[in-house]
Amino acid sequence: MDFNKSQSHWDYMFNELGDPRTASLFLMNNPILLICIIGAYLYFVLHWGPKYMKSRQPYELKYVIISYNTIQILINLYLFGRLLYLWLDYNWICQPFDDSTSQPTMMMIQTCYMYFLNKIMDLVDTVFFVLRKKQSQVSFLHVWHHCIMVSFTWIGIKYLPNGHGTFYGLINSFVHVLLYLYYLLAAFGPKIQKYLWWKKYLTTMQLIQFGIVIVHELLTLAPNCNYPAWTTLFITPNGVVFTILFLNFYKQKYKTKTEKST
Template sequence: MVEVLPGNDTIRSTWQYLFVEAADPRTSGWLLMGNPIPVVSILFAYLYFVLKCGPNYMKDKQPYSLKRIMMVYNLLQVAANVYLFNEAIYMWSRFDWNCQPLDLTTSAFAMRQSWGCYLYFLNKISDLLDTVFFVLRKKNKQISFLHLFHHTMMPFVTWIMVKYFPGGHITFIGLANTFVHILLYGYYYLAALGPNIQKYLWWKKYITRLQLIQFCLVFIHNTQLLVFDCDFPKWTVLLTLPNAIFFYYLFNDFYKQSYDAPKKDDKQKEKIKSK
């Protein structure tokens, strides 16, 4: 006779509630959506490769070029984000911009929202390849805490969205984010074309500014859940608002280090030369 450990029933009932009863039944059967184990495993494998396995593998090797692969990847990302942005525009053209409830029906429009959220989640998984390319090209200096935190957090947060509330108010995040990513991956594609094109890409810093504006808009838009009865889960602000604040802080720090600090150094050098 197998002895049942104390607490096993509690664990089972908690698991059943969290990932079956409380979840959206429309999306729970989709790939990677049954429970968090698959997506968490992907993220652990990602971090293991980026922080340990990948650098060890590349230690005594020449960096891979990957130029053509990255150009194709960036073009596909642009196409994917254009599609997702178009879906978001379609949804929000029918939404109340102030306050949008969650539609849990199986109507064609509700399912289109759910499917759009799911594709957005899969797109965040594909974003992990950015870091893999950095490792294989031995661009480890570009793998900052900001980069790792952003790429690790987004797949998990979007998994939660698809699992419990795929549609409605929170999809404003996808609307803003996909627009920014169209420009971001478009920039990456153009930069990969070489120095003759890179000299015209003076607008890189404005993409970061746009990302900062994005976080402010997301914060303001989701704060409305605390003010209005939007018929949308209010607890989601515990997920969205801290992330918006922390992302703003990290991206703002990146902007200062990348663009403001070099300007100060140049001014100091000019002062020294003029003396």
């Protein structure tokens, strides 16, 4: 194996192709540390954590979870506000990539980086499931969704930290405000949970989100759209997979309940 040639490929992939405006940011120089984070996450939630909790009582994390969900609501509200402010000056049909260092562009890059860090923070959800011995909630859909979101967001910040693709962050941060609001209310216990009849509509909202994102991303394939069309190869198939998985989850959880009640 030619080490120099491998090093050359590595430098080309993560230095030359990468956006220089994000190269110095934490975790953004290369994917090694991020891979370690995802690997540690998978090892804990799928192996070590369940094994550790097997002979232990579930941890009482009510107030930790309430605090966590409150922080998540505030962060996602902030991200949504910033992204909406920036998107008001964007072309909603096709927003080209901007390689300048103008104030709005740098603000978008900064906001997208904060969004990426928040996707890492989202991994804590699964840790809570494990520590509360709710391993059934550590589903393939849940784990896959978290890992893909962290990975794809890193790719976006590394190579295209502004432009058309940032639309997903806009709609996703709004959806997460409502998701974490539900989680916050549910954490208060049965007295509040009986009013959360609208839970199933959160899944419907996520399905609508994926549909909107898929259609919006396909607009980059238009001949007059000056935005890298290769992003469609990442976002669109993943959106389709998410749609199928979430739709299957919806049918299993809510259709089954309806059939049992009739």
